[in-house]
Amino acid sequence: MDTIVLLAIYFARRGDMYIRPIPGLEAVNDAIGRATEMGRPILYISGLSGISDIATIAAMLILGHLAKRTAAYETPIIVPCNDPLVMTAEREIVHQAYIEAGKPDAYEPQNIFYITDSQFGYTSAVDGIMVREKPAANFFMGYFFAEALILAETGNMTGAIQIAGTDADTQLPFFITACDYTLMGEELYAAGAYLSRNPLLVAQLKGQDIGKIVLVAGLLAGVALATLANYIAPDIFDRFQSWFQIHN
């Protein structure tokens, strides 16, 4: 699968590629605009799964792109963290985004701060921030657990525009219910490419699509072969199936 993605990146990096519009990402500029007009901050949560999770890294990459845009308007972005490693990395990312936007003086490191690693301690602290600071826009990107609905419903009550993105499929229904836009599953990973429009990153999306076609074709072929073999030669089927078994 890695090879497919790499080859696709290699061949597709020069071409001008179409990306399907993702409403949640189209709305990012509206959210920033709204916050700027209202003179209120933006709240950004990058999930609760820690720095070792790719979803958190994807969320941090989105934060970088978002911070570049908010820096241009000097709209404050509040980033409460539940992992000190994530906090450290996010401070660096936002700082760099402000430098690239030509607004290094507008960067305020104290807006990216650590709260606690306790799941619901963190949730109640973020809820408190939402109620007190009344951010104009809330972003929930990354991996979430049971706190997803508590965060999103509180944001909904404060009237903020809310954009969520997660690969935690059990939390998707909650975000869809309580947020204005939701990036589902792999859209979270596509967001960085979408926001940057960098040809190399966009080519990666093409790689994912090709990978998906290969997977679907493999699945269909596997189902057809297994069904057929089950009737014609069950022994061969069993041997073939044993290649894919996880047990030692």
Add this chain to the structure above:
Amino acid sequence: MLPPMAMWEKLLYFDRRIIFLIIAVAVLVPFLTGWMLPQGKITATTQHLFDAIEALPPRTPVMISFDYSPSSMPEIQPMALALAHHILSRNLRLVAVTLVVTGPQMADAAIMPVAEKLGKQEGVDWVNLGFKTGGAVLVTQMGEDIKRAYPADARGNSTQNLPVMAGVHNYDDIGLIIDLASSAAPGTWIVYAHDPYDIKLAAGVTGVMAADYYPFLQTGQMMGLLNGLKGAAEYEYLVGQTGFGLLGMSAQSVAHLLIILFVILGNIGYFTSGRHRRQQR
């Protein structure tokens, strides 16, 4: 008196605090009155876990990983109590570990009262090995040598000298691993314990997380699953121990019925107020 249309329109903008209040009362009443519904059908995944423990020979070590925090106690602690009761009453050895920092307290809170009731001794019939950092690394280390991963238990006693750990070297000597979790820990146990060491693995998780683990039941990577409070109630019923699980199911039944009622009311308001026609236009 409001005209009917305005009344239904009003229903659409019901103050959510009233909903909160109704839910609070509906949940509290069954707890305060002790009203209990008889347990219905048992989910197959609960039954599989129960049967697996029943099939283990006496003194077989069973490992429970207490990977949840206090917030999930109402949902997972009843599972832990029922499992501890089942394991200890069947004269199996119980080895408690945890991948989360709050786990040792959860383990003590579940095992101590059960052990006391059944006259089981710490260090002989059960042990709390406590918390160690590392997550996946710790699980891998235990696959090689549990006593090296845990030279001492949570009280500082050497695991080499504990009778409960006699003959327990690695996962080959463990009859079953059960992960009670409110986090993504079951994934770690699947990838780093079940897959490389082919150990029997089951889990007990919060209701909201349960759907995450259905694929692993179908592939056989997990042999049993306790699904939220319902799973806890089913297990309590199977081991004959009435606890918070069975009691909580009455409250949950009322809450579910109320939510369905709210959905129906919301839809009545939506259709009778004519909003659906406005939206269609």
Add this chain to the structure above:
Amino acid sequence: MRLQIPIAIGFLAGFFMLVQFFVPHQFFQQSYLELFDWVKIIGAFALVLGLGSLFRTHIDKIRNRRPDHIYSFVTLISFAVMFVFGIVYGVKPHTSFDWLFKNVQTPLEATVFSLLAFFMASAAYRTFRARSVEATLLLTVAVIVMLGRVPISDYVSFVDFHEASEWIMSVPGMAAKRGILLGVALGVVATALRILLGIERSHLGGGGGGSS
């Protein structure tokens, strides 16, 4: 060089972790454990930074008399109390720390978790509308699953809600879930690759993500 060295370190470490997962040789196992010790050490230092940030945020709030700075007092005092009891009396069972943990931390966390029930009810009331065929289907399925998860549905004899909800969870639910999972897995692979290969550098402060 400011960018190349971190990219090279990231590539080597990532590639090593990828290889070690498939090679059960002693060298890889030991190196893997060693690397994780490094992660723990880095984590411990980062925790110091995190706590520094926590204190600075709350002390600033108190010093500047920001609105609701009373909560900052609560945070700092709670931290100090748990810290002192933990250090002086230890964290084992039946200590003061354990008592505080069981009687303060546990009910507080459980209370926040329990808010989920209230929010679920209000969210369902607000959004579950039979606006379209798909929404009606979603609503119907939700009702069946909700009934199937509680014993009260066993009193209804004409529909087996328990079986119906199990079927919904393990057949159509699982199909959708697997579809999402496959997409996510590809997204994870692609994101990991673009970080390992240095295509995405914005996390290193290099703006590799291009202009936005």
